[in-house]
Amino acid sequence: MSQLARSVRTLFVLALSIVLAGALLAGLLLPWVGGPGLVAQQSTSLLGEPPLELTEDTPPANTTMLAANGELITSFYQENRAPVASEQIAAVMKQAMVAIEDARFYEHAGLDVQGTLRAVLANLAAGGVQEGGSTLTQQLVKQTLLQTADTPEERVAATEQTLGRKLREARLALALEDVYSKDELLTRYLNIVYYGQNAYGVQPAARAFFGVDASALTLTQAALLAGLVRSPSDDDPFTDPEGATIRRNQVLTRMATQGYITPVDRDAAIAAPLGLAPGPAPRRGCVEASVGPYVCDFVQKYVIQTLGLTQDQLDHGGYVIQTTLDPELQRSGDTAVLNTLPLEDSRAATFSAVQPGTGHLLALSVNRIFGYDLSDPRQESYNLNVYPSRGAGSTYKVFVAAAALARGYSTQYTLTAPSPYTSRVYKEQGGPYRVENAGRYRASLDLTTALYQSSNTYFVALEDALGSVEEPVRMAERMGLYQFGPGGMAQEVIDQNRGSFTLGPDATSPLGLASAYSTLAAGGTQCDVTPVTAVLDQHGDPLKDSRGVPVVTNDRCTPEAIPAGVANTLNQMLRKDVEPGNPGQTAPAAYVRGHQIAGKTGTAQGNVSVAFVGYTPEITASVMVFNPKVNENVGGFGGGKGATVWRDAMAPILEARGSGEFPPADPVVVNGNTRPVPGCTTVSQCRSVLSAAGFQTSTVRVDSDKKEGELAGTSPPRGGRAVPGQLVSILVSNGSDYTEPTQGPPAPGPGPTPSPPVDPPTSPGVPDRPAGVPWQPQLPDWIPRPGR
Numbered sequence: 001m002s003q004l005a006r007s008v009r010t011l012f013v014l015a016l017s018i019v020l021a022g023a024l025l026a027g028l029l030l031p032w033v034g035g036p037g038l039v040a041q042q043s044t045s046l047l048g049e050p051p052l053e054l055t056e057d058t059p060p061a062n063t064t065m066l067a068a069n070g071e072l073i074t075s076f077y078q079e080n081r082a083p084v085a086s087e088q089i090a091a092v093m094k095q096a097m098v099a100i101e102d103a104r105f106y107e108h109a110g111l112d113v114q115g116t117l118r119a120v121l122a123n124l125a126a127g128g129v130q131e132g133g134s135t136l137t138q139q140l141v142k143q144t145l146l147q148t149a150d151t152p153e154e155r156v157a158a159t160e161q162t163l164g165r166k167l168r169e170a171r172l173a174l175a176l177e178d179v180y181s182k183d184e185l186l187t188r189y190l191n192i193v194y195y196g197q198n199a200y201g202v203q204p205a206a207r208a209f210f211g212v213d214a215s216a217l218t219l220t221q222a223a224l225l226a227g228l229v230r231s232p233s234d235d236d237p238f239t240d241p242e243g244a245t246i247r248r249n250q251v252l253t254r255m256a257t258q259g260y261i262t263p264v265d266r267d268a269a270i271a272a273p274l275g276l277a278p279g280p281a282p283r284r285g286c287v288e289a290s291v292g293p294y295v296c297d298f299v300q301k302y303v304i305q306t307l308g309l310t311q312d313q314l315d316h317g318g319y320v321i322q323t324t325l326d327p328e329l330q331r332s333g334d335t336a337v338l339n340t341l342p343l344e345d346s347r348a349a350t351f352s353a354v355q356p357g358t359g360h361l362l363a364l365s366v367n368r369i370f371g372y373d374l375s376d377p378r379q380e381s382y383n384l385n386v387y388p389s390r391g392a393g394s395t396y397k398v399f400v401a402a403a404a405l406a407r408g409y410s411t412q413y414t415l416t417a418p419s420p421y422t423s424r425v426y427k428e429q430g431g432p433y434r435v436e437n438a439g440r441y442r443a444s445l446d447l448t449t450a451l452y453q454s455s456n457t458y459f460v461a462l463e464d465a466l467g468s469v470e471e472p473v474r475m476a477e478r479m480g481l482y483q484f485g486p487g488g489m490a491q492e493v494i495d496q497n498r499g500s501f502t503l504g505p506d507a508t509s510p511l512g513l514a515s516a517y518s519t520l521a522a523g524g525t526q527c528d529v530t531p532v533t534a535v536l537d538q539h540g541d542p543l544k545d546s547r548g549v550p551v552v553t554n555d556r557c558t559p560e561a562i563p564a565g566v567a568n569t570l571n572q573m574l575r576k577d578v579e580p581g582n583p584g585q586t587a588p589a590a591y592v593r594g595h596q597i598a599g600k601t602g603t604a605q606g607n608v609s610v611a612f613v614g615y616t617p618e619i620t621a622s623v624m625v626f627n628p629k630v631n632e633n634v635g636g637f638g639g640g641k642g643a644t645v646w647r648d649a650m651a652p653i654l655e656a657r658g659s660g661e662f663p664p665a666d667p668v669v670v671n672g673n674t675r676p677v678p679g680c681t682t683v684s685q686c687r688s689v690l691s692a693a694g695f696q697t698s699t700v701r702v703d704s705d706k707k708e709g710e711l712a713g714t715s716p717p718r719g720g721r722a723v724p725g726q727l728v729s730i731l732v733s734n735g736s737d738y739t740e741p742t743q744g745p746p747a748p749g750p751g752p753t754p755s756p757p758v759d760p761p762t763s764p765g766v767p768d769r770p771a772g773v774p775w776q777p778q779l780p781d782w783i784p785r786p787g788r
Contacts (some may be wrong), residue, residue, distance in 0.1 A: 003036045045112035054176060059147045059192055059200070060318020060538035062282060064298060065289075067325040068360075068533075073296055074283040076314040079147075082203040082282070083191040086183050089202055090217040094186055094261075096226035099254040102136040106182055110137045110173035137173040142191045147192060147200070182575075190214075195225055196232030198281070210236070211279030219261065220269045223251040237274050245274060286370055292330045293370035294383050296363060299323050299531045307535065307551045315646050323531055324360035329353055329619070329653055333365030336648035338447060340641055341367045343378040343478035346627050347634050349641065352385045352511040353621035356518040358555045359527030362619065364511070365649070382628075388507035390483040390609035390626040393602025393638060394454045395513060396472075396504035398520075399479070399568065400462055401451050403471040405566045409723055410672035411448045411665070414716035415465065416700060416729045418443040418566040425464045425500025433499045435460050438603070438637075443702070443716045452577040452600060453584040459502040465726065469501045470494045478561045479516040480526050487709075505600050508611075508622045518620035519561055520570050520598070523663065526561035565666030572665040574598035578614065590614050590643035592651045595659045599646070601638030610634055612642030614650070617660040621646060674721035677728060683711055686730045690714070694724040701734045708735030 062077035062519040098105045104112050112135050134142070146158040157165065176185060195205035202225065217225070225246035228235050237244035249270045256266035283289065286296035303309050303321065313319075326331045333351035341349045351365040352732050364385040371379035404413065419437040426433040441455045450458035463469060476482070477490045487506065493501055511529060533542040535552050542550040576582040577595045579589050586601040590612060599614035611625035624643040625634050634641070678693050680686035690697045704712040712731040716722050 011029070051172075054141065054144050054172060055179065056539070057148065058144060058188065060316070063314050063317055063319045063321065065299060065321045065323060066247075067291065067323060067327045069327060071291065071327050072283070073291060073323065073325065074286060074289040075310075076300075077282070077284060078315045079200045080198045080204045080208075080281060081191075081200045081318070083201055084203045084214055086187040086213075089187065090222060091192055092219050093190065093202060093214060093217050093222040093225065094183075095260040096219075096222040096251050096255060097190060098136070098186070099258050099260055100226050100251045101139070101229065103254070103258055105136050105186070108135060110135060110177035111170055129292065134169070135173060136189050137176055137185055138169050140185060140192065141169045141172045141176065143189075143194075144191050144356055148561060173566045186194070193229050194232055195228045196236055197238075197278075204282075207279040208281065209276060209278060211277045219265065220250075220272045220275065223255065223269065224248040225276060227251045237276055237517055238278075241274055248274070277595075284458075287372070289370070291327050292325045292364065294364040295323065295325045295330065295531065295590060296598055297370065297381075297383055298361065298364065298386060299325075302531050303535070307532070309535075309551070319537040319543060320534075320540075321532060322534040322536070323360075324355070324362065324533060324707075325531070326362040328354070329649070330365065331361040332652050333363045333649040334620075336645045337365050337367045339648055340645050341625070343367055343369065346629075346632060347625055348380075348384050348628050349623065349625045349645055350385045350510045351621060351623055351645055352514045353619055353649075354511070354514050354518050354527075354529055356521035356615065356617065356620055357525055357527065358531075359515065359518070359530045359557065360555070361511075361531040363621075376431070384510070384628055386431050386484050386509055386511050388509045388512070389628050390507060390624065391505040391602075391604035392508040392510075392513055392609065392611040392622075392624060393504045393604045394456070394459075394502075394610050395508075395600050395602035395613050395622075395638070396476070397454065397459045397502050397516075398517070398574070399468070399476040399481070399602050400472040400502045401447060401573070402458055402479070402520075402562060402566055402570060403466060403475045404447065404462055405569060405669050406475065406563060407466065407471065407723075408673035409447065409465075410525050410674045410721050411446070411569060411670045412716075412721055413447040413462075413674070413723070413726075414720050415450075415458055415461045416444040416702075416715035416731070417455070417457035418702075419457050421460055423460055423464055423499050425467065426460070426497060428499070433460075435503070444717075446716075446720075448576065449584070451573055451600075452582055452586070454577075454586050456503060461501055463499055468494075468497055469499065472501060475562065476516060478526060478558075479519040480511050480528065480561075481508075481516040483515060483528060484512045484708050490638070503605070505605055508624070508717035510611075510622050513611070513613055514620050514622035515626070517600075517615055517622070520567045520574075521615045521617055521620050521662075522534070522567070524562045524564040524567040525557055525559045527555055527557040530555055550779075563669075565669040568663045569665040569669040571598045571662040574600055575662070577601065586637070586639040587612060587614070587643045589639055590647045592647060595654050598660050598662065599643075601642060603637045606631065607633045607635065608635075610636060610638045610640065610642050612638045612646050614643070614646045616650075616654065617659075617662060618661075619650070619653070621650065623649075646663065672723060674723050677714060677716050677718055677720045677722055679718035680714070681711065683730055683732060686711065686714060690728050690730070694729045695722060695726055697728055697730055699732055700729045702731045703736045704731070704733035705737040705739065706733040706735070707738050708733055 052128050059081060061081050061083055062075040064075050065073040067073055104114065142158060146155060147627060149155040149158055157281065191201040194200050197208040198206040199208040203214045205225050206212050206217055209225065224237065224244065225249060235244045235247045252266050255261045256263055286293045286300060289296040299321065333353065337349040337351055341347055345367060349367050352362065353362040354360060355362055366384050368380040369378050372381050373379045402449055419441065420434050423433040435456045437456050441453065445455055445458050462764055473490050473493050482490050515529050532552055537543045545551050575596060575598045577585050577587045578599045580591065587599050591597060595616060597614055597616055599612060602611035608631045611622065611624045613622045623645045625641045627634065675693065678689045680689050683699065687697050702712055706712055710733050712733045715729040715731060722728055
């Protein structure tokens with residue numbers, strides 16, 4: 001550039017500065033010069049209260065998501081902000097900022113005419129704009145209006161180079177000086193100004209450049225940060241360390257000139273290296289969650305879809321989201337699933353836990369990394385714990401059992417359902433619906449035994465007795481099974497009257513399954529899954545919607561969603577599937593010594609998934625193992641991998657915290673509206689007495705050691721209990737096991753009177769008997785007796 005051009009530019013800058021300074025002064029004095037009427041018109045903008053964005057609604061901190069114990073899970077933000085109090089900022093940082101940005105900060109009242117003239121002279125001497133005339137207070141106004149702008153028009157208005165904008169800035173600066181102390185204004189400025197590296201405010205900047213808090217900044221560090229404010233990109237020490245050093249040293253020189261430091265301190269600091277030691281940015285989003293990333297994902301969607309916030313509000317609102325996540329249980333669940341299946345396995349193992357009686361979401365674990373990299377098979381952004389994908393097998397038998405108990409069937413309700421069993425009610429593709437058991441079962445079982453031993457044929461027969469699947473499906477619906485996934489699933493099963501419902505072939509949400517069983521643990525109170533207990537605004541108050549109502553309300557629970565007696569009775573029945581002493585149980589692997597645990601296993605057709613749901617009075621958790629992408633035999637049954645994961649996850653928690661006891665079964669539910677089954681000796685007599693007792697009858701031919709056509713008994717047996725109208729099977733021998741008696745010895749001739757039979761000797765395990773009582777072999781528990 002020629003000397004002439006430089007001179008012209010310098011004169012132009014000088015003239016413009018003088019004009020602006022004069023106009024500004026005139027604008028500020030105009031209300032008084034113009035008389036009282038004009039003062040009244042201008043009072044609201046000149047002397048009135050500053051706008052909220054300059055007082056209460058300043059740019060907030062990052063939105064934070066907290067676990068139930070207060071542990072930080074993650075943050076949501078676009079601009080990294082973390083405002084701190086004045087006492088949390090090193091004094092040297094305040095001195096450095098004042099020295100380089102506004103040396104007369106503590107002398108002026110928001111406007112600095114002397115500083116403006118000084119800037120004009122400095123710019124003239126330098127041949128360019130080297131200093132600005134705005135005070136820190138004016139810069140605070142500008143930055144606040146810019147950073148709180150909601151529209152492009154507001155952003156333009158905050159930065160446009162017009163006299164009107166300058167006048168507005170000046171007036172607002174004067175108003176702020178009337179409201180706040182100098183230290184408050186300086187703290188606000190330090191907390192809002194941009195330093196580079198996406199750090200808005202001194203605390204994020206201290207972490208981003210030096211890995212320390214703002215309270216711990218040293219002289220050289222403070223000088224570097226203060227120098228960055230003018231142009232964070234031009235003086236970036238990471239890209240231009242030489243330029244950043246020059247700018248830092250300018251700050252140090254100003255501090256010495258203004259008496260904040262001695263010349264010796266200045267020289268030592270100038271000789272020091274930049275000393276950059278960047279710390280990590282705050283966790284951002286669920287990918288970077290410190291614990292429970294899939295809970296984080298669930299919460300994020302819940303806040304947006306249920307509470308009505310937007311992602312932009314999350315990123316800029318400065319909220320505190322208090323979640324229900326239990327970090328200890330979450331980490332224990334993470335370890336448990338990885339102990340069973342590694343990250344690389346095609347099979348997913350999910351652990352999903354809720355709190356009975358509140359619905360609070362406690363944990364979501366899976367052997368996957370939450371992420372979006374499609375090239376990494378270990379990463380998964382689809383929440384496998386929440387969305388239905390595979391069936392949960394025999395865990396659905398609980399819903400059929402609950403429906404039967406609610407109708408009045410007793411816990412000892414007995415049915416004869418040999419394997420294979422052909423349904424009398426349900427069809428499959430227009431033909432007969434036949435099912436078989438996986439393993440050997442007695443043909444006749446009572447409800448309690450059939451439940452914990454998990455007999456397929458019994459439960460299809462129980463659905464037959466109920467007449468349709470509507471009651472079991474509605475029971476599952478009331479218990480909360482269908483919270484997640486496509487709507488209308490329950491009605492679809494009812495409309496198609498699917499007898500397979502009890503075998504759980506339909507896609508099931510692991511979290512929905514846990515929630516449904518938690519209704520039992522809570523004594524019949526159903527609670528929708530709730531992951532959030534509070535959302536606080538930037539001032540620490542409950543966030544409210546447009547109607548002034550808090551967006552987070554009480555837990556969404558329905559007392560007596562199912563009868564308490566039914567729930568408590570089922571809890572006692574399901575303990576037999578886990579706790580010792582119950583032959584044929586399917587989930588002993590889930591047992592934790594010293595604790596009452598109820599549960600149920602499930603295995604889908606073809607072993608494409610296995611499941612286990614277990615619970616104490618305090619925690620309900622489901623485990624499902626499946627391949628979410630293709631059908632794959634996952635191996636074993638629900639009592640294997642499912643029960644094992646559950647125990648591995650829950651044992652450390654139960655041993656550390658203890659657990660309570662379930663209420664006793666309800667005697668009314670246990671007995672139901674049943675009556676004793678009468679005895680009979682012939683088929684015709686059975687028809688007569690059973691009909692008279694209010695039962696329906698059918699004749700069933702069974703394997704027996706009696707002659708063909710002879711009565712072999714009834715199901716339920718004599719002395720057993722059945723509901724009025726229940727079908728009682730009259731068992732008729734088919735003679736398959738009958739053996740003709742052998743010819744006896746000839747009758748004895750006259751002789752001495754024979755001695756009475758001698759009892760066989762008492763052997764271990766056979767109790768002594770009173771004299772004269774005929775001996776009978778002691779039968780094991782699994783052989784049915786009258787009245788069982």
